[in-house]
Amino acid sequence: MGRRFAEISFTDSVKAAQIRYGTRKANEGFESAPDRRDALTEREIHFIAERDSFYMASHGIGADGLAGWPYVQHRGGYAGFLRVLHARRLAFADYRGNRQYISTGNVMGDDRVSLFLMDYPKRQRLKIWARATVVNFADDPDLLASLENPDYKARIERAFVLDVEAVDWNCPQHITPRFSEFEVRAMIAPLHAEIEQLKAQLTMQQADSSGA
Ligand SMILES: Cc1cc2nc3c(=O)[nH]c(=O)nc-3n(C[C@H](O)[C@H](O)[C@H](O)COP(=O)(O)O)c2cc1C
Numbered sequence: 001m002g003r004r005f006a007e008i009s010f011t012d013s014v015k016a017a018q019i020r021y022g023t024r025k026a027n028e029g030f031e032s033a034p035d036r037r038d039a040l041t042e043r044e045i046h047f048i049a050e051r052d053s054f055y056m057a058s059h060g061i062g063a064d065g066l067a068g069w070p071y072v073q074h075r076g077g078y079a080g081f082l083r084v085l086h087a088r089r090l091a092f093a094d095y096r097g098n099r100q101y102i103s104t105g106n107v108m109g110d111d112r113v114s115l116f117l118m119d120y121p122k123r124q125r126l127k128i129w130a131r132a133t134v135v136n137f138a139d140d141p142d143l144l145a146s147l148e149n150p151d152y153k154a155r156i157e158r159a160f161v162l163d164v165e166a167v168d169w170n171c172p173q174h175i176t177p178r179f180s181e182f183e184v185r186a187m188i189a190p191l192h193a194e195i196e197q198l199k200a201q202l203t204m205q206q207a208d209s210s211g212a
Pocket residue numbers: 073074075095096097098099100101102103104
């Protein structure tokens with residue numbers, strides 16, 4: 001028993017690549033590490049609560065020759081819209097979009113998904129492997145109601161419940177810091193305050209000099 005993500009991701013093909021490129025021994029360390037990382041800790045819960053978006057990968061299923069194609073979609077909402085229900089379960093509202101229902105259809109056939117969560121300013125990223133269930137209003141109205149946010153204008157069509165299988169953090173390498181409009185506004189607020197103060201001083205000085 002080791003890291004859950006390694007059990008899931010280190011397929012024979014991946015192990016062959018690790019052998020080919022000389023990292024198999026090093027990667028065996030993940031397979032025997034005592035820390036399973038198969039549930040959310042305080043660190044992940046805090047990180048998830050601050051996120052207003054993430055990416056979710058699923059894959060096509062069926063017998064039409066298209067099965068297996070990976071599919072990634074962006075999910076966005078208010079900060080914390082990806083809700084932690086407990087250390088092994090997450091949920092988010094599926095807002096009305098282009099009504100192609102690709103992720104929905106995919107997970108109805110194969111529940112395995114991968115999530116990628118980014119904090120660009122802090123250059124942190126979190127990977128989550130999970131099993132997804134599509135939850136309609138009739139299935140669990142209380143859950144759907146709990147995911148609503150009156151301040152966030154979006155129409156909820158259904159929810160996704162995600163049962164966490166594994167979590168792992170990535171290093172900050174190659175992440176360019178980026179800032180949302182909200183973050184930029186907070187950063188420049190002191191500058192705005194200073195400009196207003198200087199403007200007021202200037203107005204007073206002009207009034208003094210014209211009165212003199
Ligand atoms: C009017 C409208 C048009 C959209 N068009 C696209 C689109 O062309 N491509 C896309 O990836 N997302 C589009 N979106 C966003 C997606 O519909 C939304 O992210 C949804 O979750 C898609 O899920 P799915 O890709 O799993 O079907 C659109 C949203 C709206 C409201």
